[in-house]
Amino acid sequence: MKQKPLKKQLIEQFYHKNKLFFTIAIIASLLTGSLNLILSWLIQQLIDAASGSSGCFTLKTLTLISIGFIFLCIGSLLLDYISEPQYIEKAIRQYKDLAFQKLTQKGIASFSDETTATYLSALTNDATSIENDYISQQFTLITKFVMFVGSLGMMLWYSPLMTAISAGLTILPLAASVMTGNKLAPAERKVSDRNKDFTSSLTDCLTGFTVVKSFQAEKEIFQLFAGNNQTLEKEKFHRRRIKNMVSMIGATTGIFAQLGVFIVGTYLSVAGHGLTPGTVIMFVNLMGFLVDPIAELPGLLASRKAAKGLIGKLADALEQNNEKDGGTDIHTLTDGIRLSHVSFGYEENKEILHDISTTLEAGKSYAIVGGSGSGKSTLLNLLMASNSNYSGEIRFDHTELREISSSSLYRLISIIQQNVFVFNASIRDNITMFRNFPKDAIHSAIDHAHLNTLMEKRGDQYLCGENGKGLSGGEKQRISIARSLLKNSAVLFADEVTAALDPQTAYQVSSDILDLKGITRVVITHSLDEALLKRYDRILVMKDGSLTEQGTFDELMAKKDYFYALYTVVQ
Ligand SMILES: Nc1ncnc2c1ncn2[C@@H]1O[C@H](COP(=O)(O)OP(=O)(O)OP(=O)(O)O)[C@@H](O)[C@H]1O
Numbered sequence: 402m403k404q405k406p407l408k409k410q411l412i413e414q415f416y417h418k419n420k421l422f423f424t425i426a427i428i429a430s431l432l433t434g435s436l437n438l439i440l441s442w443l444i445q446q447l448i449d450a451a452s453g454s455s456g457c458f459t460l461k462t463l464t465l466i467s468i469g470f471i472f473l474c475i476g477s478l479l480l481d482y483i484s485e486p487q488y489i490e491k492a493i494r495q496y497k498d499l500a501f502q503k504l505t506q507k508g509i510a511s512f513s514d515e516t517t518a519t520y521l522s523a524l525t526n527d528a529t530s531i532e533n534d535y536i537s538q539q540f541t542l543i544t545k546f547v548m549f550v551g552s553l554g555m556m557l558w559y560s561p562l563m564t565a566i567s568a569g570l571t572i573l574p575l576a577a578s579v580m581t582g583n584k585l586a587p588a589e590r591k592v593s594d595r596n597k598d599f600t601s602s603l604t605d606c607l608t609g610f611t612v613v614k615s616f617q618a619e620k621e622i623f624q625l626f627a628g629n630n631q632t633l634e635k636e637k638f639h640r641r642r643i644k645n646m647v648s649m650i651g652a653t654t655g656i657f658a659q660l661g662v663f664i665v666g667t668y669l670s671v672a673g674h675g676l677t678p679g680t681v682i683m684f685v686n687l688m689g690f691l692v693d694p695i696a697e698l699p700g701l702l703a704s705r706k707a708a709k710g711l712i713g714k715l716a717d718a719l720e721q722n723n724e725k726d727g728g729t730d731i732h733t734l735t736d737g738i739r740l741s742h743v744s745f746g747y748e749e750n751k752e753i754l755h756d757i758s759t760t761l762e763a764g765k766s767y768a769i770v771g772g773s774g775s776g777k778s779t780l781l782n783l784l785m786a787s788n789s790n791y792s793g794e795i796r797f798d799h800t801e802l803r804e805i806s807s808s809s810l811y812r813l814i815s816i817i818q819q820n821v822f823v824f825n826a827s828i829r830d831n832i833t834m835f836r837n838f839p840k841d842a843i844h845s846a847i848d849h850a851h852l853n854t855l856m857e858k859r860g861d862q863y864l865c866g867e868n869g870k871g872l873s874g875g876e877k878q879r880i881s882i883a884r885s886l887l888k889n890s891a892v893l894f895a896d897e898v899t900a901a902l903d904p905q906t907a908y909q910v911s912s913d914i915l916d917l918k919g920i921t922r923v924v925i926t927h928s929l930d931e932a933l934l935k936r937y938d939r940i941l942v943m944k945d946g947s948l949t950e951q952g953t954f955d956e957l958m959a960k961k962d963y964f965y966a967l968y969t970v971v972q
Pocket residue numbers: 747748753771772773774775776777778779780
């Protein structure tokens with residue numbers, strides 16, 4: 402079945418399982434509009450009764466009607482109180498939940514090409530605009546629509562002549578609002594873009610706090626922040642000014658129109674054209690209900706369109722860069738990973754990896770070594786399906802990587818990186834990644850990742866702090882090893898995990914990885930330690946994007962070639 406466009410799906414979340422409160426909120430809005438019309442009629446009746454005009458209800462009847470009116474008002478307020486906040490809360494929550502779910506379905510490769518600020522802004526500031534200008538505004542539109550249609554009907558009923566005059570006078574506010582209203586949508590989009598820049602710079606400033614302090618760059622970083630802050634606020638100021646201008650012009654021209662109706666009505670009443678004083682006042686009131694929607698509608702519709710634009714912008718971001726997912730599921734790695742004549746470049750005509758062929762046998766351990774910029778990470782990232790624009794073949798057993806579904810690939814492989822992300826949750830939750838596992842499995846993972854000492858010292862409910870600031874680098878690495886073990890991955894990729902660790906911890910963590918049994922391990926390492934290197938089944942040596950040598954430590958040393966030179970320089 403063809404899936405609905407994401408924008409449509411996101412909009413549908415406003416109503417999904419939320420129809421009851423939405424319907425009650427609509428009834429409350431219809432009632433509010435009708436009550437305004439009833440009030441105008443009631444005022445007309447009361448003025449005419451007071452001025453002794455013929456054909457109106459008696460004061461006693463009008464008093465009873467007024468009491469009924471007050472009860473209706475209370476009922477309408479109660480309906481509104483019960484339904485609208487509930488509806489809005491659920492609508493915006495479901496919208497954000499769906500957006501976040503779609504976000505988590507993105508592949509690692511497609512997400513790494515994007516900026517987090519896009520989503521931060523979309524799920525915070527933009528969501529607030531959508532809540533105000535789309536979700537809650539629906540009810541304002543309904544109330545205004547009822548008031549407009551009702552006023553027109555009542556005016557025609559009482560005096561077609563006065564209605565024609567009133568309609569003529571509405572041209573003024575109508576023209577003014579049409580001219581100003583459509584300026585709002587581009588302004589709203591610009592604010593959203595600046596919000597994204599602001600969020601992005603703020604995230605940078607906070608994440609890089611230590612760097613800022615240690616380089617005493619407070620002034621410079623403040624300037625960066627202040628620049629983005631100023632640009633954003635200027636854009637918001639611009640939008641506010643347009644909004645105010647739209648409503649100011651609408652209101653002023655509306656007052657002129659109402660005054661015109663009042664003057665013409667009084668003239669017709671005095672000249673004996675059958676208009677009572679109450680009817681003239683009612684016309685002035687109804688004229689307001691006629692002018693108000695006309696004056697405000699373009700502004701409201703423009704805001705609504707702009708909010709819809711923000712939904713579209715989020716949908717586009719969620720849909721963009723979605724790499725084609727292969728349809729084949731793989732569950733294990735029996736033979737290994739085979740690379741045949743793999744070449745790759747990030748940009749066209751700029752090849753980074755050249756004609757790489759090798760086989761990584763299942764269950765064995767491999768070290769990738771080489772100078773800086775030689776292509777080690779690029780090669781490892783390709784194995785994690787970071788990009789499918791390579792030439793040649795990468796086969797997991799017999800399946801070409803491009804054909805493997807990303808979900809089954811992520812199940813098969815685990816990645817440990819230099820910067821382990823640790824959530825501000827317990828050590829246990831960080832190991833299990835908030836999922837349930839049998840106790841034995843957790844203990845075994847803790848054991849094999851050599852986390853016992855930490856667990857005994859802190860307890861498994863110890864809160865790790867924001868990005869694990871309560872843990873050492875080695876402890877974080879071990880947590881990520883335990884995660885991979887618990888996940889029961891057949892393949893483990895490690896990208897310079899020990900680069901930020903002291904030599905002793907680095908040695909221990911590398912040794913922990915080498916100790917793992919039955920897992921295919923591919924480890925990028927800069928530390929050329931003989932004892933460790935000797936334990937790898939094979940060492941792949943990269944030079945300028947080519948796999949220049951491969952073999953065991955002893956074989957490579959005996960060759961006395963590039964690896965030998967690399968190793969002896971370090972010693
Ligand atoms: N996303 C990218 N876009 C364009 N070029 C890139 C990208 N990532 C890496 N490169 C380039 O590809 C080449 C290989 O980089 P890579 O990170 O794979 O090397 P490396 O051997 O892992 O280096 P190091 O040991 O310093 O981490 C470098 O010239 C690098 O500038």
